[in-house]
Amino acid sequence: MANIIANEEIIEAEQEKTxxxxxxxxxxxxxxxxxxxxVVTKGLKNLLQISEYLLSVRTNDQNTxxxxxxxxxxxxxxDSRFELIxxxxxxxEEDLLQVVFNSEIPIRFSVDELxxxxxxxxxxxGFWKSVGVKSITSISLRVGNEVIGALWTFNNKDENxxxxxxxxxxIAVAxxxxLASETIQSQFNQISSYQQQLEIENQYLQEEIQITHxxxxxxxxxxxxxxxxxxxSQVAATESTVLILGETGTGKELIARALHNSSQRKNKVMVKINCATLPPNLIESELFGHERGAFTGAIDRRIGKFELANNSSLFLDEIGExxxxxxxxxxxxxxxREIERVGGRTVIHVNVRIIAATNRDLYKEVQAGNFRSDLFFRLNVFPIKLPPLRERKEDIASLASHFLMKYAKNSTRGKMSFSNKALKQLVTxxxxxxxxxxxxxIERSILLAESPIIQQVHLPFSENGESTHLLQQNAIKTIDExxxxxxxxxxxxxxxxxxxxxxAASLLKIPSTTLNSKIKRLKIKKGLAGI
Ligand SMILES: Nc1ncnc2c1ncn2[C@@H]1O[C@H](COP(=O)(O)OP(=O)(O)OP(=O)(O)O)[C@@H](O)[C@H]1O
Incomplete structure (x- = not known):
């Protein structure tokens, strides 16, 4: 009999080993x-015939x-209570944990006694009792002398x-x-996200260098x-939000750049977003970024302008749109001062100085229900209003000379100037x-000028003398156009x-043969010219 029992124990030990x-x-x-x-779920079921367990780990601070x-x-x-746990x-320091962590063998607790x-x-x-757990058997998980966590099994009847x-x-080693591989993976993800941010920043910087004169x-x-x-100069050094107001073309972006360049953030590039040029469905991802798969077409994770502008300034142009x-x-x-990427769940802290601009009367937009009043008050901390050019006529001559110098530099005409008549036209x-x-x-007048003195400028008057091409100002035209x-x-x-x-040839001060060949080359037809 003793032999049979011994034999069974040997077989059992062999099976256990396998x-x-x-x-x-x-x-x-x-x-x-x-x-x-x-693997753990399957293993515990096979080896201990238990199906309910928890694995807990010490957190990085080692105190919890x-x-x-x-x-x-x-x-x-x-169960939501379980989720809380x-x-x-x-x-x-909890007594029970101390008991588990200080022991190298499993310890069984009766839930009633606890x-x-x-x-x-x-x-x-209390929760465990309510879900029918009568006993909890726990053992510390050790790697060398270090306790890295504990295994908790419920209603475990095995005495082995x-x-x-x-x-x-x-389990402790696994x-x-x-944990080590997850830490490495998360550090790797962090590094590649920094790398991606750097690449985007670099690309943005290069584009900005090209457009920033x-x-x-x-x-x-x-x-x-x-x-x-x-x-x-009063506001540049502060962290205040600035709202730049003014009609189109009054220099709002120029002032925004000047503000950024005089601030403590000047060593980082100012990031710009134009709220009017982006389709509404793209603005959110442009501002806040998106996670991969957040929407159709989001094939990669992308950081938004807010993150890009971290520790710098974000210029929100045409905020009224x-x-x-x-x-x-x-x-x-x-x-x-926190954002979430589209489709993301983590909150990202950002340190961004906001400079916003608009050519709309935001107060009126608030009254019309097109602009939120709370956002308006948040932005309107330090408004700077730029005057329209018609209200600063005394600057027109110096602005005209400034642009004449800027554009004549690239032309072969050498030093250029305006006739008194042309200057008068500009001022009126x-x-x-x-x-x-x-x-x-001015750029156009330089191209069309026949001599270094610009005799007259061709202002865009329609039949009734009003300006006709305000809306065309933003389009970049070729010289031929x-x-x-x-x-x-x-x-x-x-x-x-x-x-x-x-x-026309004498008005344009060019030989009629030259004008005719231009008319031919530029395919100007009588009908097209409205003649
Ligand atoms: N005071 C100025 N001195 C020199 N150049 C200026 C000045 N103001 C504006 N400009 C020039 O005029 C052009 C338009 O300026 P900017 O883009 O800053 O205007 P804006 O008010 O932001 O226009 P929009 O409302 O259409 O966006 C730019 O090329 C800018 O360099």
Whole structure:
């Protein structure tokens, strides 16, 4: 009889060894929390016939421990109270944990006893009792001398301490490897996200260098502009949000750049977003970025302008065009200084200085219900209003000379100047497109000038004398397009007459043969010129 029992024990020990070996092989292959969970769940079922367990780990601060994984099929897995337990960081000083961590063998607790006042206490004991757990058997998970966590099994009837110790040693090594590999993975992700941010920043910087001219020279000596410069220097060094107001082409972006360049953030590039040029469905991702798969077409994770502008300034141009639903999100970002990428769950802290600009009357937009009042008050901390050019006529001559120098530099004409007549024309015009319109007109006049002195400028008057091309100011035209338009404009004035006195050639001060060949080359037809 004794022989039979001994024999059975040998067979059982052999089977145990084989199962442990298999378990150990499977554990060795687990690289992340998910695969570890699958292997542990299966292993505990096979080896201990238990289906409910928890694995807890010490957190990085070493003072608390938290649930790392559990059996997803447990009947209470979706219970909100259980969720609370799994999300909690429990202080290591808790008596019960000390008992588990200080022991190398499994310890069994009766849930009823854990509920008796004055005895060993476990905060979640009430929950375990309510879901039918009568006993909890726990063993510390050790790698060398270090306790890295604990294995908690429920209603475990197995008395085989040796087997449970063996299992816990195997799980401890696998858990430690998984934690290390997850840390490496998260550091790797962090590095690649920094790398991606750097690449985007670099690309942005290069684009900005191409579009940013020398903005150190802002022309303006009139009283309203002097006031603007004073305000810029008052506010630049602070962290205040600035709202720049003014009609189109008055220099709002120029002032925004000057402000950024005089601030403490000047060593980082100012990031710009134009709320009017982006389709509404793209603005959110442009502002806040998106996670991979957040929406159709989001094939990669992308950081938004807010993140790009971290520790720098974000210039929100045409803020009045921002759709209402995004105004809410922007307000939250400004208030909390935190953003979430589209489709993302983590909150990202950002340190961004906001400079906004608009050519709309935002107060009126608020009254019309197109702009949120709370966002308006948030932005309107320090408004700077730029005067329209018609209200700073004293600056027109110096602005015109400034642009003449800028554009004549690239032409072969050498030093150029304006005739008194041309200057008078510039000063009396109403400039609905403001400085931008003046700049374009000077550029065009240089191209069309026949001598170093610009005798007259061709202002865009329609039949009734009003400006006609305000809306076209933003379009970049080729020289041929400008030349074609201008020739058509002059032909219209001369009723199609090209040569002779009062003809287009003499107005344009070019030989009629030259004009005719231009008309042919630029495919100007009589009908097209409106003649
Ligand atoms: N005071 C100035 N001195 C020199 N150049 C100026 C001045 N103001 C504006 N400009 C030039 O006029 C053009 C238009 O300026 P900017 O883009 O800053 O205007 P804006 O008010 O932002 O226009 P929009 O409302 O259409 O965006 C730019 O090329 C800018 O360099």
């Amino acid at each position: 199962s442990l070996l298999l378990f150990s092989n499977e554990l060795a292959a687990a690289r992340d929390g998910h695969s570890l969970q699958t 421990h938290t649930v790392f994984l559990h059996d997803n099929d447990a009947p209470y897995a979706n 799994t999300n909690k960081n429990i202080p290591i 509920l008796v006042p004055g005895k060993l206490k476990m905060e979640s004991a 301490q040796r087997l449970m110790s063996g299992i816990s040693s195997l 858990l430690s490897n998984t 020398n903005y150190s020279e802002i022309v303006g000596e009139c009283t309203p502009m002097t006031k603007v410069f004073e305000m810029v 921002l759709p209402l639903d995004l105004q809410v999100k922007l307000l939250r970002a400004l208030q909390e 015009y109403s400039w609905p497109g403001n400085v931008r319109e003046l700049e374009h007109l 400008i030349e074609r338009e201008h020739i058509m404009f002059v032909l219209k004035k001369t009723n199609g007459k090209v040569a002779g006195q009062g003809g």
